């Protein structure tokens with residue numbers, strides 16, 4: 001099990017040394033730069049609150065160093081926009097019990113495109129309103145996955161239009177057919193949906209769509225970890241870094 005991570009190896013002093021260290025400034029809301037450094041390490045604040053660091057060109061290099069040091073090991077990915085945005089990833093730890101409340105795992109329920117309009121709306125409303133009390137937390141559903149089962153681009157489009165109109169959650173486009181994915185992206189081109197999914201078979205066309213529509217994408221490898229690594233490297237080579245990894249659920 002991987003437990004140790006970069007941020008937990010840092011000391012507040014290492015962070016402090018790179019801060020502007022202006023005594024009595026308190027623009028970050030803390031009494032001192034050391035207090036700010038400690039909060040940065042425990043993820044209770046963010047670098048951008050230190051205005052001198054951000055605004056003074058003399059600290060540009062320090063800001064870049066700190067950004068790199070504090071960058072999460074797992075990249076943060078935004079799905080959706082505005083009120084319907086969900087953020088996943090951004091983890092500084094791999095161990096599941098540490099810092100687990102930062103971007104908790106997002107849960108999605110799917111709606112298929114073979115349903116009639118009333119049934120789609122009923123499912124979407126269920127997802128919008130679902131709540132579950134669990135040890136003091138109110139859990140809800142975070143995303144809605146629209147799955148193409150008819151393999152008909154027009155049917156998929158009309159399902160997505162209904163879901164997009166009624167859903168309060170961001171949307172996952174579920175298909176391995178690039179034509180269907182393209183149809184979905186045309187409907188949701190301003191909504192930043194997550195594509196599910198690119199595989200060894202469809203990746204060339206999916207990569208083109210991801211670049212064109214600037215959306216996050218899942219990469220699936222059917223249990224073959226080397227395929228997953230290869231696809232991730234390829235997507236990154238083309239400048240695509242908003243990647244979710246699926247080692248094998250389809």
Ligand code: SF4
Pocket residue numbers: 019020021022024025026027028029030031032033036049050051052053
């Ligand atoms: S805003 Fe920056 S320089 Fe000012 S006290 Fe906070 S950390 Fe120090």
